[in-house]
């Protein structure tokens with residue numbers, strides 16, 4: 754029963770994540786393209802019912818996922834089995850911090866939690882030492898977690914070699930896409946000028 758609910762909630766989060774990560778991919782086309790797409794997507798995921806469902810699923814996913822990890826602690830032998838637990842633990846940490854930060858940014862700081870809210874931390878030293886790997890690992894971990902799910906779901910359809918190849922291919926795709934997204938946020942494709950109100954959250958002014 755708990756496994757079925759975990760999988761159903763995963764489908765809802767994955768559906769959001771596909772659009773959310775595609776949105777971040779648009780940063781390659783420039784900050785304006787990213788912000789415009791986010792504003793269109795917000796028309797759906799910021800509807801109160803949709804947002805409550807999404808945040809409810811995130812909380813349930815974190816709780817049930819950590820319970821599964823604890824229940825099978827020390828029993829996992831296979832690479833994909835271990836990767837599933839490791840990527841799930843990272844996603845639990847990331848999602849709790851990430852969603853709390855978005856809610857805090859909107860309700861307490863009164864900021865528009867758009868591209869600049871995420872990018873600011875990547876542009877201020879020493880915070881960048883935390884935020885660059887934090888976001889890089891998030892995209893890599895969600896792909897790794899989906900790779901493990903695909904590896905398991907294909908157990909009766911593909912041979913062991915093909916299943917492993919599918920799993921590794923999804924992990925590599927996640928690493929590559931994550932590197933592209935983080936490079937775009939860090940200003941590697943075109944200059945990113947962080948507005949003063951976002952720099953101020955790190956105690957900095959423009960040019961400092």
Ligand code: HEM
Nearest residue numbers: 770777795804852855866867868870871888891892895934
């Ligand atoms: C490069 C990696 C990521 C960046 C830069 C990023 C950035 C952001 C930003 C800026 C927001 C605020 C959106 C808004 O105000 O409309 C947000 C919200 C959110 N993100 Fe991410 N995100 C990343 C990865 C992920 C991943 C992998 C997940 C996993 C599903 C995720 C889940 C969420 C959720 C659940 C919200 C809250 C949506 C809401 O209710 O407003 N994010 N993210």
